[in-house]
Amino acid sequence: MAQEDQLKKLISHCKEYGFIFPSSEIYDGLAAVYDYGQNGVELKNNIKEYWWKFMTRLHQNIVGIDAAIFMHPKTWEASGHVGAFNDPLIDNKDSKKRYRADNLIEEYRDKLQAKIDKEVEKAAKKFGESFDRAQFVSTNARVLEVQKQIDELTERYDRALNANDLNELRQIIIDCDIVCPISGTKNWTEVRQFNLMFKTQLGSVSEEASTIYLRPETAQGIFVNYLNVQKTGRMKIPFGIAQIGKAFRNEIVARQFVFRMREFEQMEMQFFIRPGSEMEWFKYWKEMRLRWHKTLGFGDDHYRYHDHEKLAHYANAATDIEFKFPMGFKEVEGIHSRTDFDLGQHQKFSGKKIQYFDPELCQSYTPYVIETSIGVDRMFMSVLSGAYTEEQLETEGAKDSRVVLKIPAALAPVKAAVLPLVKKDGLPELAEKLMKKLMLRFNCQYEEKDSIGKRYRRQDAIGTPFCITIDHQSVEDNTVTIRYRDSMKQERVAIDAVSDIIAKDCDINNLLAQLQD
Ligand code: GAP
Numbered sequence: 001m002a003q004e005d006q007l008k009k010l011i012s013h014c015k016e017y018g019f020i021f022p023s024s025e026i027y028d029g030l031a032a033v034y035d036y037g038q039n040g041v042e043l044k045n046n047i048k049e050y051w052w053k054f055m056t057r058l059h060q061n062i063v064g065i066d067a068a069i070f071m072h073p074k075t076w077e078a079s080g081h082v083g084a085f086n087d088p089l090i091d092n093k094d095s096k097k098r099y100r101a102d103n104l105i106e107e108y109r110d111k112l113q114a115k116i117d118k119e120v121e122k123a124a125k126k127f128g129e130s131f132d133r134a135q136f137v138s139t140n141a142r143v144l145e146v147q148k149q150i151d152e153l154t155e156r157y158d159r160a161l162n163a164n165d166l167n168e169l170r171q172i173i174i175d176c177d178i179v180c181p182i183s184g185t186k187n188w189t190e191v192r193q194f195n196l197m198f199k200t201q202l203g204s205v206s207e208e209a210s211t212i213y214l215r216p217e218t219a220q221g222i223f224v225n226y227l228n229v230q231k232t233g234r235m236k237i238p239f240g241i242a243q244i245g246k247a248f249r250n251e252i253v254a255r256q257f258v259f260r261m262r263e264f265e266q267m268e269m270q271f272f273i274r275p276g277s278e279m280e281w282f283k284y285w286k287e288m289r290l291r292w293h294k295t296l297g298f299g300d301d302h303y304r305y306h307d308h309e310k311l312a313h314y315a316n317a318a319t320d321i322e323f324k325f326p327m328g329f330k331e332v333e334g335i336h337s338r339t340d341f342d343l344g345q346h347q348k349f350s351g352k353k354i355q356y357f358d359p360e361l362c363q364s365y366t367p368y369v370i371e372t373s374i375g376v377d378r379m380f381m382s383v384l385s386g387a388y389t390e391e392q393l394e395t396e397g398a399k400d401s402r403v404v405l406k407i408p409a410a411l412a413p414v415k416a417a418v419l420p421l422v423k424k425d426g427l428p429e430l431a432e433k434l435m436k437k438l439m440l441r442f443n444c445q446y447e448e449k450d451s452i453g454k455r456y457r458r459q460d461a462i463g464t465p466f467c468i469t470i471d472h473q474s475v476e477d478n479t480v481t482i483r484y485r486d487s488m489k490q491e492r493v494a495i496d497a498v499s500d501i502i503a504k505d506c507d508i509n510n511l512l513a514q515l516q517d
Contacts, residue, residue: 006326010385011257013403017462019043019384020258032254032262039462040380042413042443044265046508047379048244050411051267053512054292055242062240062269063233067221069246073212075220076197078349079342080314085216086193088169089252092180093187100253101169101191104178105157110328112150116143158310166191196249214248219371221245222270223342226367227354230272237356237367238281240271244376256327258377265376272367274358275340281370282317282337288515289335289372290321295514296408298386304329314341323382332382333374340366383407387463393488405463406486409505415442416466416502417459423448430495431470434480438499442506460485466502 014020018037022029036044055062076082088101119142124131137143153176160168170191179186198214215221222241229241244267254260273281286305293303301324308318317337322329343366347354355364387405394400409415418435420427428448438444445464447455452469459467467483469490474480480498483490493501504510 003327006385007257010326010381010388013388013461014040014257014384019462032251032260034258034261034377039413043383043407043411043463044376044380046411046413047376047383048267050508050511051292051374051379052242052244053508054515055240055269058512058515059240061235061238062242062271063229063235064242064244065222065225065229066245067218067225067243069215069248070202070212071215071220071224073210074349075224075346076213076216078345079220079223080345081197081213081216082195085196087196087252088166088191089194090170090173090191091189092183092185093189094185095180095183097180097182098252099180101166101173102157102161103253105153105169105172105176108176108178109150109153109157112146112153115146116150119143119146161310166193194250194252196251198248198250215246216249217247217373218243218245218266218268219270219373220342222268223346223369226270226272226343227352230356235272237358238271238273238277240269242267242269256325258381259325259327259330261377266373267376267379268371268373270338271370271372272356273370274361275365275368278316278337278339278368278370282335285370285372286319286335289333289374291515293321293323293332295511296383296386296411298382302386306331312336314338323378323386325382326385330378332378333372336371336373338369338371340368342369343367383411402457402460404460404485407463408511409465410508410511412463412465412506413443414445414459414462414464415506416468416498417445417447417455417464419446419452419455419467419469420448421452421469421471425472426475427470427472430474434468434470434495434498438502441499442502456483456488465505468498 017039019040021035021037023033023035024030052064056064089098090101090104091098116137119140120133120136123136123140124133137147153172156168156172159165160172170188173188174186177186197216199211200214202210202212222243225241229235230239245265246263247266248263251260251262254262258264271281271285290303290305294300303324304322306320306322308320311318315336315338319335320331321333321335323332343354347366354366356367357364384405387407389404389406390401391404392399392401416438418431418438420431431446431448435444435446445459447458449455456467463485465485467485469481469483471481474495478495479492480495481490482493482498482501
């Protein structure tokens, strides 16, 4: 299926089954802002629980906080966001559409790469098992020519970014014949810098009001609370502070569904360490975070690292964990070695001493920081796209199909559906009794409308791992049928055993236990 079609299918599935709706849809929506529906919020909360418990329960030296969204405006001067949290934008004069100049160039480069991939695919088909990929890409004339273009472009593009040379970015767009996808023309404006922070006013009287920002990342709430937490928690280095919360960015090009939004949620953890130990801890967090992702079971081939060659001025190492989304491999999480930049800047701007006295070294220093930063919404999208499966079935000789979300049971929004086969003969009463017991442990649904087949399909579409059917035999011998989502196998079990069967698969500790060292 083409990448675009996959994404479209995912978006419409999310809407149809109560996962994600466009914001204020009755007014035709608001660009790049989304609301989570009844199933979406459950899945999102489960993702957050998986992250929160991994950080704060599995690591005795990590604690959580919940800082305010509004912060003193000096915070953003100190962090560098007022001066440099910019994207280079360019407008097409004919379509009046605005683009990120860097995105236009990177998409053009992706297209070149796609040409190589196509050649390789064609050759692999032609030569079958004897195909040697490495030899093909290093000798095929067409591939070598395109690879040369990619390398030259990358070098020129990196140089322009490093030098913050906006004219050169524009020139690359012109030289590569990049056209506006809407107008098809090359009638481009100059490239300008655009600050991504949303501004608002604090205070009711205009003369007294001061400009404040909606935070563009949650991390600064952690940095400004470093001393509070370290002192009140008597934390010893190395230790971490974790936080989940909303962040806001006025993205120029906000698209690809919840991948790039203007209001989104982050799960960030800052790990405070001794200067000089950063490479060791960077390696640790890089590996641990990838393990956390892989434990969900979507397949190791769905993940890869992208190490940054171009580093922000305050970082001495950075990598992204990329997930294979419907639109290809894209960043879902960043791991950054941020040195002592942030704490150092807050010390400078606030005039307050932000130091740690290390009793083992008998020495004070500004701690270094390793940051892990993941977007809840991107993580949500990775889970849904990894789980979305279309299956062709054959039931009793007849062809059928289903869409099933193979969400890991511990994250599934609804854990079990209780389904009386008919609405009479004491079946609903027995089903309600079971439902009452299960609802104390799990999010469950009770459904008695429509045929059992239709009810199974509805539950498959929202990823419910277990369907429990109550039939006439249940009333006689207190057994029920349990149907497993992925295999569709059915089994007769004692009604009293159901709760523990569900718990065995749905307990989030199953995932966490795999991550204990
Ligand atoms: N404190 C570091 C920081 O904010 P970032 O790479 O800008 O780093 C971290 O963002 C993560 O936040 C990204 O990996 C992504 O998952 C998520 N994220 C960033 N911008 C986003 C947006 N506009 N919409 C959705 N998620 C976003």
